[in-house]
Amino acid sequence: MAPKMHVKAGDKVKVIAGKDKGKEGKILSVVTSSGRVIVEGVSVAKRHQRPTQQMPQGGIIEKEAAIAGSNVMLVCPACGAATRVGHKILDNGTKVRVCKKCNEVVDK
Ligand SMILES: [Zn+2]
Structure with a gap:
């Protein structure tokens, strides 16, 4: 069963553990099945994007990775x-x- 989440999309949260400890940001989305959250500006990973029709140049895009919901507290x-x-x-x-x-x- 999916864990019950104490936060939801749109909440402002503070990271209390992990490499982004101390950062604050808004929850972009909650992955209830894994109990993880995606927080704006937290755990940002750079990805190399292959050229596509929309982005013929390709390039580097920055995207937030999901972190454990238990690592954030609601602000x-x-x-x-x-x-x-x-x-x-x-x-x-x-x-x-x-x-x-x-x-x-x-x-x-
Ligand atoms: Zn209060």
């Missing part, structure tokens, strides 16, 4: 801290994520 939009994520059920039944530091709802 709370309310208090700005890298935080663990809690959950809360709203009166209308919607499940939302909350910041464990300031208790603000992260999902709007």
Whole structure:
């Protein structure tokens, strides 16, 4: 079963482990099947692109590689801290994520 992710696309996160430790960026996409995330500007790999019809010159393109979701923490939009994520059920039944530091709802 795919691991439950604490972050989702569009979240701002901080890398807490690995070679990009300390970097912050926005999540571009989440690979739920492997529990990995792709974060803007983090784990960027240069790739040599063969010439194609769209890019006749070929060249080097930079592309973010997926990193383990457990290596990132959510940066709370309310208090700005890298935080663990809690959950809360709203009166209308919607499940939302909350910041464990300031208790603000992260999902709007
Ligand atoms: Zn907070």
